[in-house]
Amino acid sequence: MLTNHSQTQAASTEERNATGQTALHRAAHNGDTDECIALVQSGAKLDSLDERGWTPLQTADMANMFRTAMALVAMGGEYGGWTIYYPKGKRVLSLTRLLAAAEFGDESIIGSALSEDKDLATLEKRIKKAITHAKNRGTEGGANGAAGVKFLQNWLESKKLAA
Numbered sequence: 001m002l003t004n005h006s007q008t009q010a011a012s013t014e015e016r017n018a019t020g021q022t023a024l025h026r027a028a029h030n031g032d033t034d035e036c037i038a039l040v041q042s043g044a045k046l047d048s049l050d051e052r053g054w055t056p057l058q059t060a061d062m063a064n065m066f067r068t069a070m071a072l073v074a075m076g077g078e079y080g081g082w083t084i085y086y087p088k089g090k091r092v093l094s095l096t097r098l099l100a101a102a103e104f105g106d107e108s109i110i111g112s113a114l115s116e117d118k119d120l121a122t123l124e125k126r127i128k129k130a131i132t133h134a135k136n137r138g139t140e141g142g143a144n145g146a147a148g149v150k151f152l153q154n155w156l157e158s159k160k161l162a163a
Contacts, residue, residue, distance in 0.1 A: 013044035020051035021059070028056040028072065031065035036072060037106070046077045067104075074101035074109045102130035105147035110155075120159060127152050 013023055024044040027035040036056070040046060047055055054062070057077035060069040069077075076097055101113040114123065131152050134145040 013039055013042055014048065016050075020049070022048045022050075022056070024048065024056040025050050025054070025059045028060035028065060028068050029063045031060070031063065031068045033065075033068045033071045036060075036068055037075070037109075040072075040075050046072065046075065070100050070104050071106070071109070073097060074104045074106070074113065076112075098126050098130045099133045102134040102148035102152055103145050105134075105145055105151070107147075107151050110148060110151055114155065124156060124159075127156050 016022055017026070021029075022044060024036060024039045024046075025048065027039060044056075046057065049055060050059070055077065057069055057072040060066075060072060074097060098110070098113040101110040114127075131149050134149045134152075
């Protein structure tokens with residue numbers, strides 16, 4: 001019997017180990033950010049719970065995998081009532097998906113976060129806030145934050161020229 005590759009791939013992303021963790025939980029725990037991105041793009045669910053009741057985002061946070069946690073927030077991961085902290089103790093709880101995406105600096109994730117809002121005026125305010133956030137993160141955001149700022153500035157300029 002032939003199976004649809006995407007169905008097989010989606011099923012494999014939800015297979016669980018003895019502690020109820022999916023491949024996304026394990027990648028998040030190990031801080032394998034690239035693998036987390038690939039798994040989510042392949043259909044892994046950001047809201048899957050392991051037997052402790054933790055999402056992959058919470059798993060990354062508890063393992064002190066900050067970059068991976070930021071990527072999961074940027075892709076739409078929910079906090080589930082938890083407070084997530086930056087290194088040096090700064091709170092992340094109010095971080096929106098677009099702010100996380102800007103700081104993380106991945107263009108496809110930023111593009112996905114931008115697609116949530118169709119109102120250009122509202123979106124422009126959100127983008128300006130995300131640019132300020134990524135710039136203010138300075139050396140902690142590093143090259144990723146700078147890439148996010150540049151991408152958002154270019155995107156915003158292209159929309160203004162098109163209007």
